[in-house]
Amino acid sequence: MGTFVGHLVPGLALTLLGLWHTINSIKAYCLKGSTKFTVRFWYPFDGPFSRFKHLELIFILSFSLLAIFMQVLDLPFLRFPFELDGFEHASIFLHLAIFAGFTLSAELTPSSEILSVVSGILVASVFGQEVFLLHFHSADHVGLEGHYHWLLQLIVLISLLASLTVMFLPSSLSAALVLSVSVVFQGCWFMNMGFMLWCPKFIPRGCIMQAEMRSDSMHGAVTCYSHEDDFRARALANMQFSWILSAILIFTGFTSLKFAGKCTPRAQSTEYEQLEIRTSDVPITIDTFKS
Incomplete structure (x- = not known):
């Protein structure tokens, strides 16, 4: 991954994936409401693209397997360099492939709702292994590159904590947004590292x-x-680091405002619930007239 393309391509993939989850999380919360909302670790394609329902999982699985082969076989040279850092990068994508493969298999079985719990554990393992392998990297990144990698570890740590929170609070929109925003942040930071560290025109x-x-x-x-x-x-x-996060939060806020019109106003919902409670508490008496 120590090239411009090696940072740009994974970064772009993570950014698109995070944006997809951010938009769909906000949309699902607005359409279902706070009582019926449940965090998903993947979102299907609906409407005219329903035939590509599992496209996200297929994309993650295919991209992860391709990345593993590129790290191990050193494509396009098709040789085995046996570099330790390459195997470490491949191990990160391995956990991502395990998550996508298992979740895709679970969705094709009748008991997919039960297996979704395991998918949550696998998501947490992806970020956990990423933090572990970045922190204890065989290649000790020094200087400016080391500083960029240290900031990257902070982002991945937030993703890990958010994924664990989602497991225990599956109806929390806040946890879902932190998770998706952190994935977008990872992708943007990868691309930023590619430009700032591997593109001569952007060297400080x-x-x-x-x-x-x-x-x-x-x-x-x-x-x-x-x-x-x-x-x-x-x-x-x-x-x-601050500017990129600000841009992502602006996009998240703009998306929330766009879907806010489809949400049921909280005040109206509360008044309606109170009205139902009051109505149920009023005793109904029926007078019987005797002739």
């Missing part, structure tokens, strides 16, 4: 792109000339 001022260093398993895609340049580049990364 005072820094230079260098070849990957393999000595003592130290990886540093970018080297800065001085401590001040390194400090400025890290500060820029922090601001990018």
Whole structure:
């Protein structure tokens, strides 16, 4: 994954997947209401695309298997480099493939509702293994690249905590949105890393792109000339972290406002429930007239 394309393609896939879940979570909450809403770990295609109902799971499974082969076989050269970091990256996609494969199989069986609990555990395992393998990476990313990877670990940790929360609070829209937003954030941050670390035109001022260093398993895609340049580049990364999150939250808020018109106003719903309670409490008397 230490290339521009290696960051751009997975990042774009995660971004689209997260946006798909963000939109569908808000839409489902507005249509079903707070009492009937349940978080889903995948969303089918409805309407005219109903024949492609399981397209999301098929896409995740296919993309994960392709990524595993690319990491292990070093495509397009079709050779076995036996690089440890490549197997670590493949292990992350392996857990994603396990989730997609199991969930797809569960959806094709009559007892899919029972097996959905296992799907939630598998989702948590995806982010758990990602945090584990990023934190204990065999290649010790140093310098500016190490700072970008440290910020990436924060995002994945939020995804892990959100997925665990969704397992215990399956009707929580807040947990569902945090999970989907964090997935979008992961994808955007992957793409941002590809541009800032592997595209010479976007290298911060005072820094230079260098070849990957393999000595003592130290990886540093970018080297800065001085401590001040390194400090400025890290500060820029922090601001990018904040700006990207702000853009995602703006999109989430805009989507919520767009679907708000389809939601039942909470005040009206509360008044209606109170009216029903009062009506049920009023005793009904029937006078019998004797002739």
